[in-house]
Amino acid sequence: MKSNQLLYLSQKDVLAVGLTMAEIIDALTVAFQEKGKGLTEMPPKPGIHPGGGDNFIHAMPAYIPALKSAGVKWVSGFPENYQRGLPYITGLLILNDPESGIPLSVMDCIWITAMRTGAATALSARYLARPESSVVGVLGCGVQGQTNVEALNVLFPLEKVMAYDVNDEAAKRYVEEISTRFDLEAVAVAKPRDAVTGCDIVVTAGPILKEPHATIQAGWLDGGAFASLVDFDSYWHADAMQETTKFCTDDTQQLLHYKDVGYFKKIPPIHADLGELATGQKPGRETPNEKTMAANLGLALDDMAVAPLIFRKAIEKDIGTWLPL
Numbered sequence: 001m002k003s004n005q006l007l008y009l010s011q012k013d014v015l016a017v018g019l020t021m022a023e024i025i026d027a028l029t030v031a032f033q034e035k036g037k038g039l040t041e042m043p044p045k046p047g048i049h050p051g052g053g054d055n056f057i058h059a060m061p062a063y064i065p066a067l068k069s070a071g072v073k074w075v076s077g078f079p080e081n082y083q084r085g086l087p088y089i090t091g092l093l094i095l096n097d098p099e100s101g102i103p104l105s106v107m108d109c110i111w112i113t114a115m116r117t118g119a120a121t122a123l124s125a126r127y128l129a130r131p132e133s134s135v136v137g138v139l140g141c142g143v144q145g146q147t148n149v150e151a152l153n154v155l156f157p158l159e160k161v162m163a164y165d166v167n168d169e170a171a172k173r174y175v176e177e178i179s180t181r182f183d184l185e186a187v188a189v190a191k192p193r194d195a196v197t198g199c200d201i202v203v204t205a206g207p208i209l210k211e212p213h214a215t216i217q218a219g220w221l222d223g224g225a226f227a228s229l230v231d232f233d234s235y236w237h238a239d240a241m242q243e244t245t246k247f248c249t250d251d252t253q254q255l256l257h258y259k260d261v262g263y264f265k266k267i268p269p270i271h272a273d274l275g276e277l278a279t280g281q282k283p284g285r286e287t288p289n290e291k292t293m294a295a296n297l298g299l300a301l302d303d304m305a306v307a308p309l310i311f312r313k314a315i316e317k318d319i320g321t322w323l324p325l
């Protein structure tokens, strides 16, 4: 650390640090245990909506004393950005020194957002999926489709990925990448149902919509399966969600807030949040045959669990650019 300077970490720098998914899952485990014990601070994320529609820019602050982490992510999601050749999710994260409040680092947050969301799915799955789960269905073969499988592959004996995307080319590219990167069998399927029925874990990662397209019907998800709703309830018919015995989230208050503003209109009662699962205050899966679900919203806590690890490794490896404060 240098006095009166902060470390700027570009997208390339953050990648070069080489943090592993296993390290990220470990950090999130601690963060959610701390949340379950009430030892974290994380106000609901305020946002602005330039241009209207589904565009957003959110401020996501969190403080995790046990991880000596304090800071904020300023992240935007502009669904039409693909038409400009720009990423949907972009943004920056500021990491502060929790003792003095001084900014330590400004870093790009695209990679962190992609990785921590996959890690949150895997962490939920640790409590809610069958440990022997080996077949994953992915609907929406983009960034989240990749990182969710990467994270699940750390905790589960995965063998096969069934991949569906509205864009055939995206599904084809995805199965090539997945089978190369992770030594898994990956199959592009033509119908959404083929990425649900027969799968132990299902990840839906298409666009987030206030009015769900509700493609996945009651009876598609097998008994004993776990589903991660990365794109909220957009993919799920209300009757299909009602079949689950445990509908979970990462933060109940924030989910209720989303409900107030028009999302999650037809979800079942919330069984537990990830802090309650991580501390054992609420049970995870109790029988091999129950259907379970997690709708993780993505929390500042996830980001602030990861950011100090990146900062410390960047210093160790002499990565990044020091800028005057």
Ligand SMILES: NC(=O)c1ccc[n+]([C@@H]2O[C@H](COP(=O)([O-])OP(=O)(O)OC[C@H]3O[C@@H](n4cnc5c(N)ncnc54)[C@H](O)[C@@H]3O)[C@@H](O)[C@H]2O)c1
Binding pocket: 077, 088, 089, 113, 117, 139, 140, 141, 142, 143, 144, 145, 164, 165, 166, 167, 170, 205, 206, 207, 208, 213, 229, 230, 231, 232, 296, 297, 298, 299
């Ligand atoms: N919950 C969280 O914590 C969290 C965090 C980050 C992103 N997200 C959400 O995850 C979703 C995916 O993000 P991403 O970065 O992977 O986006 P991306 O643009 O990289 O990929 C999205 C993919 O979904 C496909 N798609 C679109 N509509 C579909 C449909 N109906 N069925 C199947 N595939 C469809 C697209 O062709 C594309 O391949 C977004 O909705 C994003 O808002 C959630």
